[in-house]
Amino acid sequence: MTRHSPKIGVYGFTGCAGDQLMILNCEDQLVDLFGATEIRSFVMAKSDNHEGELDVAFIEGSISTEEQLKRLKEIRERSKVMIAIGTCACHGGPQSMKLGENKFDEMYKKVYGNAKIAISKAFEAQPIDAFVKVDMYIPGCPIDKAEFLGAVTKLVAGRHPYLLKAPVCLECRWKENPCILYSGKFCGGPLTKAGCGAICPSMNLPCVGCWGPTDDLNASSEYNLLKEKGYRSEEIIQKMKKFGGAKMAKLVAEFDKKEAKA
Amino acid sequence: MMILKMKKEDLSTFLDSIREWGELWGPVKKGDKCTYAKVDSLSQMDLKATRTIIPPKKFLYPPRFTMFDYDEEGYVERLGDVPKRILFGIHPCDLHGVLIMDKLFLEKYNDPYYRERREKTLFLGHSCIPDDKCMCFATNTDFIAEGFDLFFTDLKMFYLVWVGSTKGHDLVRMRPELFSRELDKNDILNYTEYRKWKNAQFKAQVDFTGMPDIFELAYTSPIWDQLAEKCLSCGQCSMVCPTCNCYNVTDEVELGALEGTRDRFWDSCMFREYSLVAGGSNFRDKRADRLRLWYTHKLQAFIGEFGKPACVGCGRCVSTCPVDINVVTVSNALKELEVGK
Amino acid sequence: MKKMCVVLDEREVQDNPFKPEMFRIVRRYPLTSDVNFFQARPMDVDEALKFNYLPGQFIMLSVVGEGEAPFCISSSPTRPGLLEFCIRNVGTLTSSLSNLKENQTIGIRGPYGNGFPMDKLEGKDIMIVAGGLGVAPLRSLLLNILDDRDKFGKVTYMYGARTPELMLFRDEFMRFKERDDINCLLAVEKDESGTWKDKFGMVTSLFKDLGPIDAKNTVAVVCGPPVMYKFVMEHVVKLGIPKHQILMTLERRMKCGIGKCGHCAIEYLYTCIDGPVFSWWDVLHMKELIGRGASDKTFA
Numbered sequence: 001m002t003r004h005s006p007k008i009g010v011y012g013f014t015g016c017a018g019d020q021l022m023i024l025n026c027e028d029q030l031v032d033l034f035g036a037t038e039i040r041s042f043v044m045a046k047s048d049n050h051e052g053e054l055d056v057a058f059i060e061g062s063i064s065t066e067e068q069l070k071r072l073k074e075i076r077e078r079s080k081v082m083i084a085i086g087t088c089a090c091h092g093g094p095q096s097m098k099l100g101e102n103k104f105d106e107m108y109k110k111v112y113g114n115a116k117i118a119i120s121k122a123f124e125a126q127p128i129d130a131f132v133k134v135d136m137y138i139p140g141c142p143i144d145k146a147e148f149l150g151a152v153t154k155l156v157a158g159r160h161p162y163l164l165k166a167p168v169c170l171e172c173r174w175k176e177n178p179c180i181l182y183s184g185k186f187c188g189g190p191l192t193k194a195g196c197g198a199i200c201p202s203m204n205l206p207c208v209g210c211w212g213p214t215d216d217l218n219a220s221s222e223y224n225l226l227k228e229k230g231y232r233s234e235e236i237i238q239k240m241k242k243f244g245g246a247k248m249a250k251l252v253a254e255f256d257k258k259e260a261k262a
Numbered sequence: 263m264m265i266l267k268m269k270k271e272d273l274s275t276f277l278d279s280i281r282e283w284g285e286l287w288g289p290v291k292k293g294d295k296c297t298y299a300k301v302d303s304l305s306q307m308d309l310k311a312t313r314t315i316i317p318p319k320k321f322l323y324p325p326r327f328t329m330f331d332y333d334e335e336g337y338v339e340r341l342g343d344v345p346k347r348i349l350f351g352i353h354p355c356d357l358h359g360v361l362i363m364d365k366l367f368l369e370k371y372n373d374p375y376y377r378e379r380r381e382k383t384l385f386l387g388h389s390c391i392p393d394d395k396c397m398c399f400a401t402n403t404d405f406i407a408e409g410f411d412l413f414f415t416d417l418k419m420f421y422l423v424w425v426g427s428t429k430g431h432d433l434v435r436m437r438p439e440l441f442s443r444e445l446d447k448n449d450i451l452n453y454t455e456y457r458k459w460k461n462a463q464f465k466a467q468v469d470f471t472g473m474p475d476i477f478e479l480a481y482t483s484p485i486w487d488q489l490a491e492k493c494l495s496c497g498q499c500s501m502v503c504p505t506c507n508c509y510n511v512t513d514e515v516e517l518g519a520l521e522g523t524r525d526r527f528w529d530s531c532m533f534r535e536y537s538l539v540a541g542g543s544n545f546r547d548k549r550a551d552r553l554r555l556w557y558t559h560k561l562q563a564f565i566g567e568f569g570k571p572a573c574v575g576c577g578r579c580v581s582t583c584p585v586d587i588n589v590v591t592v593s594n595a596l597k598e599l600e601v602g603k
Numbered sequence: 604m605k606k607m608c609v610v611l612d613e614r615e616v617q618d619n620p621f622k623p624e625m626f627r628i629v630r631r632y633p634l635t636s637d638v639n640f641f642q643a644r645p646m647d648v649d650e651a652l653k654f655n656y657l658p659g660q661f662i663m664l665s666v667v668g669e670g671e672a673p674f675c676i677s678s679s680p681t682r683p684g685l686l687e688f689c690i691r692n693v694g695t696l697t698s699s700l701s702n703l704k705e706n707q708t709i710g711i712r713g714p715y716g717n718g719f720p721m722d723k724l725e726g727k728d729i730m731i732v733a734g735g736l737g738v739a740p741l742r743s744l745l746l747n748i749l750d751d752r753d754k755f756g757k758v759t760y761m762y763g764a765r766t767p768e769l770m771l772f773r774d775e776f777m778r779f780k781e782r783d784d785i786n787c788l789l790a791v792e793k794d795e796s797g798t799w800k801d802k803f804g805m806v807t808s809l810f811k812d813l814g815p816i817d818a819k820n821t822v823a824v825v826c827g828p829p830v831m832y833k834f835v836m837e838h839v840v841k842l843g844i845p846k847h848q849i850l851m852t853l854e855r856r857m858k859c860g861i862g863k864c865g866h867c868a869i870e871y872l873y874t875c876i877d878g879p880v881f882s883w884w885d886v887l888h889m890k891e892l893i894g895r896g897a898s899d900k901t902f903a
Contacts, residue, residue: 333667336624337622371620373620509865511671512670520668537866540697562870564871566871
């Protein structure tokens with residue numbers, strides 16, 4: 001079997017760099033990881049970086065300026081596989097929670113006033129797949145070490161990573177936690193992709209949805225349920241949109257419209 | 263079957279004595295719910311608990327475990343690292359659940375992972391106090407005649423102890439002086455009284471008679487779409503159901519080598535990915551189709567095949583589903599043609 | 604007396620049915636741009652001749668480090684020693700598989716499933732209808748029948764592909780046209796290369812060339828993409844072939860192949876152990892067998 005050490009680049013855009021930090025935090029495996037791969041560019045980890053053809057580009061963060069967009073497209077062109085890491089790159093992250101509300105100019109003004117920003121024109125933060133083709137998503141805020149390493153080891157072996165597609169409830173049940181949603185309190189578990197090991201519900205805290213939405217969520221049913229339990233509409237929507245990004249914005253707009261009609 | 267009698271105060275001594283056979287596990291409190299946990303003595307257990315969050319199936323095939331270690335030369339099974347366990351306080355419904363699992367995992371091709379755990383686990387059943395979600399009366403699983411090693415029926419001052427297996431008998435023989443074979447007419451009266459009392463406890467409104475036909479008639483019923491509008495596709499119903507056996511398999515790889523583990527983990531037919539085949543075609547893409555499969559499997563197909571439902575009436579779906587989709591609401595909705603509140 | 608306890612020790616101890624055995628890829632070459640042909644045999648040569656199976660059965664195939672999936676066998680048990688598969692590159696496992704070269708190893712366990720009831724087919728006229736990649740399991744049946752030609756009545760083979768390039772085993776089947784003990788009807792929908800000298804149209808268009816058949820004594824075997832069934836079944840049923848004598852083989856997601864993982868369940872049947880061969884009569888009773896839309900249409 002021929003072993004290849006894939007050429008890898010790790011890049012950060014609008015986000016907290018927590019996912020890159022998590023990669024560097026894989027202490028036990030870091031030496032092996034750098035040994036099994038050829039890390040061509042990883043500004044946060046090393047100074048000697050080369051920008052050229054890549055087998056895999058890991059992208060953290062959402063895209064919020066023209067300059068970032070240009071850079072993203074440039075990386076895409078020279079990468080065989082592009083993987084979004086972290087919820088910002090995958091879904092937009094908290095900075096995209098107002099997507100679809102057409103309030104960007106208002107928000108911008110509130111933060112920057114009339115100051116002229118000369119670096120690059122800014123726009124509302126969006127996930128990277130709003131602009132380029134993404135081959136794989138490893139969400140999380142920050143990403144989970146085991147899930148990330150599980151995916152990378154497969155890529156190094158020339159195999160396909162498998163990530164759970166089910167909601168957090170799957171892992172939450174494995175841990176045998178009492179269901180928070182059943183008890184009448186908000187929990188983002190059914191709406192959120194698994195992979196975190198249901199950390200929050202295991203500490204008796206509701207899931208805030210930081211892995212981003214699953215492929216197959218029923219947001220309107222959870223919305224209706226929480227309204228029955230006495231939650232205010234705005235509160236539910238705010239909680240759902242916190243990490244829900246572009247996908248949740250679309251779903252919320254749909255059942256918002258439905259409600260307005262009724 | 264051999265029935266023995268034990269003084270109630272002797273139970274603690276008995277459990278302490280049999281711990282040399284293996285780890286002792288029993289129901290303990292977890293928040294306002296309950297779970298089977300490893301314990302040191304009877305005093306840590308909550309024998310009044312109705313149902314645990316997850317049924318005892320977690321001992322026979324855990325939510326996630328490794329089947330094989332592999333490298334390029336082949337696959338080596340990982341067996342033998344399972345501890346011996348004594349589970350105390352298992353209720354009749356859950357024992358019926360185990361019998362259904364036995365059927366699935368031990369017949370035809372027998373599953374060595376299940377088999378090993380089944381052989382290393384002793385089931386010590388215990389009588390229960392039904393609550394408003396229990397419906398074992400409707401599934402004929404409120405009493406049990408097989409599948410356990412010992413079964414303890416609480417008759418206030420005494421336990422009547424059914425000896426269901428040779429291993430169960432071995433446990434009795436560890437402290438034979440705690441058991442008596444002398445049963446008298448009071449025991450008969452007490453036991454009869456207990457059964458009457460238990461039968462009077464059930465409050466759930468449920469009746470599964472005629473279900474196979476009703477399912478057939480309701481195949482295209484709009485009820486399924488109405489239920490699908492509510493279903494969160496969270497899969498919790500599958501995780502907590504004592505007769506849900508579905509699993510998924512994935513291969514994990516070590517960094518920089520073609521070796522690793524083949525792992526198996528609980529899956530649910532409520533997930534879209536469940537029926538997805540390579541190439542993207544999905545035989546049950548619609549949530550309504552997935553819901554129908556789950557309930558058809560429990561309340562129609564299994565009855566048609568084995569003469570009894572694959573529901574043991576434990577009430578876990580009732581006490582788990584956040585949007586009230588469970589065997590009671592679904593069977594009633596199919597009959598009454600509307601989804602209840 | 605009612606069995607009072609589960610005596611596990613009395614149950615037969617079997618080898619681990621989930622354990623793949625290592626096979627060597629002996630040959631592989633592309634049949635079309637996305638379908639590969641594989642020949643494999645057990646690493647242990649003595650095992651090779653012991654591997655018995657029925658046409659229509661499948662195996663679980665593992666690619667080391669990738670995973671496991673079911674594939675039907677395309678070779679005939681009458682030619683022991685080598686297993687053959689035609690595998691379309693559609694998913695993660697098949698794409699890793701398509702990167703494997705001759706002499707590399709794969710894991711195989713099986714065979715599983717009911718397969719075609721060969722003993723019941725004896726003495727019958729056989730009509731095989733294949734569409735696209737549906738030929739994969741049917742080639743096993745066809746080769747088996749031709750190798751045991753005396754045991755069967757009239758044999759008709761109909762196969763439709765979109766283009767000549769997409770017709771799997773084209774040369775092999777063209778040679779069958781020269782034989783007088785099989786009525787081999789081939790059709791393609793279109794041919795941009797201009798090389799196709801035979802019939803044009805869908806597989807259903809071949810029914811008009813069928814000639815007289817003895818419906819009561821005929822067993823029809825159909826396999827193809829789900830969309831094909833509703834059209835083909837109309838023709839087959841119209842011929843008067845009894846519904847339990849119309850067989851089809853199905854594809855489902857499977858994680859075990861032996862009735863444990865639940866993925867291939869259809870009502871109380873498991874495609875893996877109760878199928879993958881089902882009769883049209885089964886399908887009429889189980890609406891999910893070939894998908895809601897397909898069976899609804901053919902009900903009336």
